[in-house]
Amino acid sequence: MKRILLRNLFFCFLGGVFLSSCISKKQIAYFQKAQGEHDTISVAQAYVPKIQAGDILSITVSSLNSMASSFFNPFSNTTSDNATNSTLNGIPAVSNATGFLVDTAGMVELPLVGAIKIAGLTTSSARDVIKARLNVYLKEPTVNVRFLNYKISVMGEVAHPSVYVIPNERITLPEALSMAGDLTIYAMRNNVMIIRDVNGKKEFGHVNLTGRDLYDSPYYYLHANDVVYVEPNRAKRQQIEPVFKILPVVLSAVSVLMIVIYYSRR
Known part of the structure; x- marks a missing residue:
């Protein structure tokens, strides 16, 4: 009876680890329609850049x-x-x-x-x-x-992180991410950070790409010298954290040990 209980607990543990690493559709799909939301929404006012010292x-x-x-x-x-x-x-x-x-x-x-x-x-x-x-x-x-120096930076979990020069002096956040090759599967889509210079200070804004609120956000149109940072999600962090690197080895060892104990007591 103890062996059966121990075995069930072990498989439940494995199932929990597997499920915790899964990513649902709601976490990766862009511009999802919220309940009661219309298919036509307002868009933020277009950004018109102004000449500054150093341009x-x-x-x-x-x-x-x-x-x-x-x-x-x-x-x-x-x-x-x-x-x-x-x-x-x-x-x-x-x-x-x-x-x-x-x-x-x-x-x-x-x-x-x-x-x-x-x-x-x-x-x-x-x-x-x-x-x-x-x-x-x-x-x-x-x-x-x-x-000639209207540029933005895109970094983090995108296919091509880089500094991009924008020739037409206007770019939206979705366009910038597309230019960078789109987000990777390990990107946290609901918390993209935009770092912006405002009156000599750094402003840190956050947008959720899985919803449609982005289109009415002050960060929909990017400003010159904006930095877009895409944070890695939990699945990516698990790949680099030591505990998740040794977890498969530990689980394999436990499995072998349980098999040995099971057959030694038969």
């Missing part, structure tokens, strides 16, 4: 006189050459493109025009300010302003 900008100028315009484009060749190196295995990565640096005072220095304060402006507003200054030198100038 590197591509500023290209054109006009009716192409030769005169070329004087204001000292980085045109360098930028185009380096832009071709901004991928890593087909994935957008950190670019070493050269452009106009916004100094600590929020100013950018243009040839002949001199210093122009553009910190705090969007790229479209900066374009208008620069264009107004160029009207003195060029006839019907056209200005294009873009960020």
Whole structure:
């Protein structure tokens, strides 16, 4: 009777270990519909980045006189050459493109025009300010302003953790994770962390990818220099914790011992 009880307890223990390592569908499926939730939901307001000190900008100028315009484009060749190196295995990565640096005072220095304060402006507003200054030198100038260092970092349990340059100056969290090759099976999908610079301080936000609240979250649209960290789940932690490394050996030894005891008493 004791042997039967001991054997049942052993198999119950094995069953408990097996079940504890299983992952349910609710833990891995994205954007699950909550009870009473509609299939059409609100989306967070789109993020429009503003120029800050330390940004590197591509500023290209054109006009009716192409030769005169070329004087204001000292980085045109360098930028185009380096832009071709901004991928890593087909994935957008950190670019070493050269452009106009916004100094600590929020100013950018243009040839002949001199210093122009553009910190705090969007790229479209900066374009208008620069264009107004160029009207003195060029006839019907056209200005294009873009960020060259608009980047985000994706790290943790994703297929391709890296720093990614965003050419269109707008990216959502699902897009960033897709760019990084999606989350691995060991990712904790209900507690993805976003680290953001806000007024000189670090802000730590958390989102749940298994629900639809993400779309109305302030972290749906990522900001420049955001860091996305995907935490490993319990199954991954069990793989690296010493107790779970030796557990199969212990269980095997116990099984052999129980078999020996069982047959020795027959």
